[in-house]
Each structure stands twice: as structure tokens, then as C-alpha cells.
Amino acid sequence: MKKWSRLPLIGLISAALLSGCQPQQPFYLHEDGDLSHYVDKATQIEYPDVEADTLDEVRGVAPPLTLSNSEIREYWDLTLEEAVGIALRNSKIIRSLNQPDVGAARMPETSLTLAPDAVASVYDPARQESNPRSGVEAALSAFDAQMSTRVFWEKRDTPQNVAGFVTAFRPSAFQQDLGSFQAQLSKTYATGGTWSLTHNVDYEWNNATASRAWPSDWSVNLEAGFRQPLLQGAGVTFNRIAGPGGIPGFNNGVLIARLESDQRLAEFEQSVSELMLEVEKAYWTLYLSYRQLDTVIAGRDAALQTWRQVRAKYEVGGRGGSAQEEAQARQQYLAFRASVEQALSALYKAENNLRYLMGLAASDGRLIRPADEPTQAKVQFDFYEIHAEALVRNPLLRREKWRVKRAELELIAAKNYLLPRLDAFGFYRWNGLGDDLIDSDNSKSNAYGSLTSGDFQDWQIGLDLRIPIGFRKEMAGVRNAQLNLARERAILQEQELEISHQIAWVLRELDENYTLAETNYNRTVAAENEVRAVTAMYDAGTATLDLLLNAQQRRAEAQIQYYQAITKYMFAISHLHFRKGSLPEYNGVYLTEGPWPHKAYFDALRRARARDAGIYLDYGRTNPPVFSRGEYDLHAGKADLQEGLESLPDYPVPPQETPHSSAPSNIEVIPAPDPILLPQEIPGGGSGRVDPSARVLPPKPRTSAGEGTAKAEASRPSGTAQATAAAAPEFPSLVSLGKAIGNADASKASEPPTDRGVVAAVGEVPQQSVTPAALQTSDNPNDGWRPRWSSSGSRNR
DSSP states (O other): OHHHHHHHHHHHHHHHHHHHTSOOOOOOTTOOSOOTTOOSOSOOOOOOOOOOOOOHHHHTOOOOOOSSOOOOOEEEEEOHHHHHHHHHHTOSBOOOOOOSSTTOOOOOOOHHHHOGGGOOBTTHHHHHHTOTTTSHHHHHGGGSOEEEEEEEEEEEEEEOOOOGGGGGTSOSEEEEEEEEEEEEEEEEOTTSOEEEEEEEEEEEEESOOTTOSSSEEEEEEEEEEEEEESSTTOSHHHHHHHOTTOBTTBOOOHHHHHHHHHHHHHHHHHHHHHHHHHHHHHHHHHHHHHHHHHHHHHHHHHHHHHHHHHHHHHHHTOTTOOHHHHHHHHHHHHHHHHHHHHHHHHHHHHHHHHHHHHTOOSOSSEEEEEOOOOOOSOEEEOHHHHHHHHHHHOHHHHHHHHHHHHHHHHHHHHHHTTSOEEEEEEEEEEEEEESBSOOTTOOSOBHHHHHHHTOOEEEEEEEEEEOOTTOHHHHHHHHHHHHHHHHHHHHHHHHHHHHHHHHHHHHHHHHHHHHHHHHHHHHHHHHHHHHHHHHHHHHHTSSOHHHHHHHHHHHHHHHHHHHHHHHHHHHHHHHHHHHHTOHHHHTTOOOOOOOOOHHHHHHHHHHHHHHHHSOOOOOGGGOOOOOOOOOOOTTTTHHHHHHHHHHSOOSOOOGGGSGGGGSOTTSOOOOOOOOOOOTTOOTTOSSSOOOTTEEEOOOOOOOOHHHHHHHHTTTSOHHHHHHHHHHOOOOOOHHHHHHHHHTTTTOOOOOOOOSSOOOOOSSOOOTTOOOOGGGSOOOOTTSSOOOGGGOGGGTTO
8 A cells, every 4th residue: 555655746846847947937817918019039120110202313214225125215426524514413432433434333332332421522621620529619629618517415413422421512413514515617738737716605504503503504605726837748739739638659649630631631632533534534544435336337338248248159050159258257347246245235335424423314215425525636745743732732641641641749748747746736715604604785794795794715736746657658659650750751751752663654555655645546547548548459369368358357447546545545644633633623623611501601791700709819929830732733743834824835836846746757657537526626636624733735627528638748759648638537426427327237248148137237327327316415405314303303403
């Protein structure tokens, strides 16, 4: 019986042990199963509650132009000046593509989305000025007058251990009512001293009345005090560098804040210059894309004509119409057609890059077409002049000079910490005591009456000296400031060396691209002559098809190389201005402070009138050290520009008087063809801009193409002049090229039939085709697209 009775007990113990190894939920009497407060995760991706306006260029964007979707509503003939102006107006945030070179388009994926904190904007100078920690106003606030006040009441009921006759003087329970009021006005001065004016009012009542004249009393005092550093922390210069209460290694004075603002201004100027350079690079990249497309279209049309001839011979079994020659001609044509498709797609990409830098929609049914032609005048810079100008005007060098000046000021502040801390301090106090706080006729005892009587006065004056033994931290701070200054000066020297190399590099590119433009133009002339000669020989049966196809290929390559060189030459001029810091002036851009609210001008005028009506005090002993050489003139070359224009000779200039006449007679130098003058274009330049520091060599008088070629060849033998004049290539304007692009889907070139199916080419039409009326540009300025900065729907920009 005892054996069986133990079994339930053992089972209960085993169940308890097994259940104790697992966590158990508690038991609640009123649980209804509502677990809405239970959260099974701590972190999840959520969408922010932000209401932000989307740009009209984002909401109203049209499908992009592609090879399959090439429907162009109209062309927008845009000048470089207009492109720069629109980009600046639409660039509250400075955009950048970091394009590697002219002619290389890239997708607009920049730090704007990857690292927005590092993106420059028009708000940066104002953000630095208004920074509550390092801005100028924050540094000046350390010298503002400070008003402080406090008031409190207190009641005490404290039992005391007293007995016997002592209870007559000290009650067994000490009861007391206290009240206190304090007001203080203090100000820190630029010399490092602090002056204060303090007023105290105290009230007391207690039950220990045996030794008191009144059960309650009021005590007041008025105290004027000061503390002035005499060694460490003294002086206007130190306090304007380190700020009051500074410590070694941390300087936040008004001069340091001012230098920070100057650095942000230099960085902002640099970012604006980079934007203008990017716009010019994108503009000339688009121009080059048009020219490259024009070249491959001409090559494709020539290859198509050759293929037709060979195909006709192949069908009748004539000479020069073998299957191998027909396939070779067809392959040449298809290669040019692929090049046309690639060039057209590259043109759309380049146009999209320019739109992005201008802050426009990716596509709006219009296609931008550059209206400016690259300048053909040879621009020569005086190396020593632009080298010296770059060392003065480059914004990055100016920013580094501000950093050097900051290091110099920080060294001055660091040396001040090597002095002992010796402060002079003192106060003078007027006291008053009375049964009442104030009495109007002063007939009863009152505190303010006692105070104003001047019978009770205190004063104190003394010196406070603190000397750290060894000055370990202070000596380390001085050495650190010396090393920082040496580093900043070394960086400035290296930056000047880098700028010097950049100037030399860009000048080399400038001369290289102009020389290559002349050489490749001569190459283009030779290639055109070769194509005509080989075509005549092929038609006569004295040349093979290989020679004709290779000649057509070389002609296309020569024309592309010429346009690449002349476009890079145009960009090199702007690049040189960018490196020497004169690109804003070159583009007619002026940086200035934005308008303030009207109330700010009103207050400034009122304070100026108040100062004018006051008595002038000479603060010459408190002037800070000179750290600025005055206002920087963004258009420093205006006087040189006027002087340079007056020194230019009168046009026209005879060809023999130009520097080109001194070229060796054994080198054939053929100038580039004169582009079609636009209504807004200035003779002698592509965009109508004149560089004040450059000497522009006088070009030939602008006449018709044939007359200009004849004059250029007047000094050569008549046979050469006639041959060159007859063989000179004719470069079409971008207007006719745009019409050819717009007419791409309107008609298709007929291809000869082949043994195997060949996909019909798109857009292969002669360059002289007429633009359909539906694709022509409207003359109505209110019709169609409007820039963002003039659009009524984009006022939020």
C-alpha cells in the first residue's frame, strides 16, 4: 500500500520539474484576448510624413527621345549665354555631372542623391553666417549684455534641543519665513573683462524675537562689480580670436567666425564657376554630337550610293559587281548606319545632360540645338600675366589663404595661454535695512530709505593669480598651432604649384587643339579630294572597291577629328578662365548678396542715424589686426577689357599682315571654314564674349565661302588655289542637320534588294530634304515650351 501511494507524489514532482524548465506566461483573471498593444518588432521601414512640392519639370516630363521614339515637336535654338543664364537661375542647388571630357556624356547620377550633405547650394554662405555655433552672430552674442533674475520664498519649522532658561531666547521650535529676489545685468567686453550690476532684496521673519528689534525685516543692497584679466585672456585681439572663456585648441571668436564665412563665400564662387564650366562642356558636347551625326549621315549616304551601284552591277553580272564586292559595300553601309544610330542616341544623351545642368525637364517634346559656333580665331594668352592672375583670383587659393590667416590668428591666441592667469576683481556695495521695504515719505524704518542714505557701504578689490606648473597643455597648444600654420602654408605653396601646372596644361591643350583643328581641316580637304578622285577612278574602272570604301571611311574620320579639335579648343578657352578664376567675368556673371527684408534696411538706417548723432570716440586702441585687403572685385578685368578693345586694329586686316603670314612656306595651312553667322553673333567669336587678358589675332574679313577661300589661296600657285577651292568640303549648319533629324521618320531611303532580308534604314534621307510643316519651329513665342524661370507654374523656384 505504501508503495502505490508514493506514485502520485512522484508524478507530481516530475511534472513540476519538467514544467519549470520552460518559460511560462502569467495568468490574468480579466484577460479578454485583445493583444492590440503587442508589438512583435522594434524596427521597420516607414515613409516620412513630409509635404514637399514637386517641380513642374518632374510632374510634366515627357517620354525621353530614343531611337524608337524620335518624335520632335520643335527645335530650340539655344545660345551659350542663354544656357548659362537658365542654369544659374534654376540652380539653388549646384548640380554637377563631372564629365570626363568634351564629347563624353554620362548619366546624371551624382552626389546630389548619394551624399546630399556635401552638395553646394546658394544657401551655404547664409547658413554659415547664421550658424548658432560657429557663425558671426553666434560669436558676437558672447559680448551681448545678459539679464538674469530670480525670486523664491521659503518656510522653515525646525525643532531645537533647548531647555531651561534658554527657551526664553531660543524657542523649542524655530520658525522662519524667508524671501529673496535678485536681478543682475552683466556684460563681457572685447578686452575680456566682465562688468556687472546686481540688486538683492531679502525678507526674513522668525520667532526668535528676544534679540531682534523687529519680528521681520527687509535688507537690500546694490552692488557694482568687475573682473578684468591682466595677462592670460586679456586684450582685444585675443578675445576676438578665441572668444571669452576660450580654452587652448578651441577658438570661436568673431574673427574666426568671419574667416569661416569668407571661406564659404570662396567655396560658393568656386561651385558657381564649376557649374558654368559644366554647362559649357555640356553645350559643346551637344554641338559636337550634332557635328558627328552630320558626318556619319554623310558617310552613310555615300556608302548607300556606292552599295546601290555595286548592287546594280551584281544583278547584271557586270565588272566590279561580284558577290564579295556587293557584300563588302553592304557591310560598309550597315556600319555607317549603325554609326548614325549610335551618334543619334549619343546626341539625345548629350542634350539630356545639358537639360539636367540647366534644371529643365528630361524631355518636353523639344530638342535643344546649339545656336553658337566655336570661334575660329586664334586666342593667345600671355603666360606670365595669366599665371600671376591665377595666383590672385583663383577661389580655391583664396580659400586656402583664409585658412592660413586663421592659423596665424590661432597661433596668436595660443601664445596668450603661456601667460599666468592674473585677474583684477572688485566690487562696491550699498546696503540698507528696515522694518518695511519702502516708505513713500521715509517716516518709518524702511530698507530703501536706509539704502539711499548711503550710510552703509562695502567694497572689495583684489588680484587672483593662477599659474599651471610647467604649462604642459599650453606649450602643446602653441606647438600644435605652429604645426597647423606650417601645414597650411605648405598646402598653399603646393596649391599654387598645382595651379601653375594646371595653367601650363590648359595652355598646352589650347595650342594643341587649335593646331589639330588646322591639321585635321587640311586632312578633311585631302580626304575629300581623295574621295572624288577615287570615285572618278572607280567609275572609270581603274580603282577597286576597297579604295573607294576606305576613302569614304577616312573622310568621315577626318571630319570627326576636325570637329573634336575645334570643339575642344573652344572649351579650352573657358577651361583656362576657370583655372585662373575669371570664368564668372568671362560669362558676364556677378555674385552679390541677395536682398534683405525691408525692416532690416529700416533698422540699419535708424542705427546709422543714431551713430551719426552721437559723440565720436576714438577706439583706435581696440582695433583688431588687419586680416583683409579689402573687397574683391569679381570684374577686375573690365578696365583691361576696354583697353584691349581700343588696342585692336581696325578691320578688315590684309591677310599678309596677320601672324598667319609668317608660317613656313613649305607647310600648307588652310584656315577653318567660316560658320554661318547668326543674328546675335559677333564677328570674330562664337559667343560674342571678349577676354580682357587675351590677345585675339585678327581673322580674315568674313565674306562668302567661295570668296574667302579664294583670298586665302591668293598667294599660292593658281593651280593649287583652283584645286583647293574646288575640293574644299562644305560643312552644313546645325539648322539643316536638325531638319534632317526631324525628317528621320518622315521618309526612308530606298535600299537595293538583297539575297537575304535587310532591315530598312531609318532616317536615311539626303541632307537637302525639306522639313515637314509639322516639324518646323513655331514663330509664336507663346506657343509650346517655356523655361522654368519664366514659367507661371514654377513660382516656388
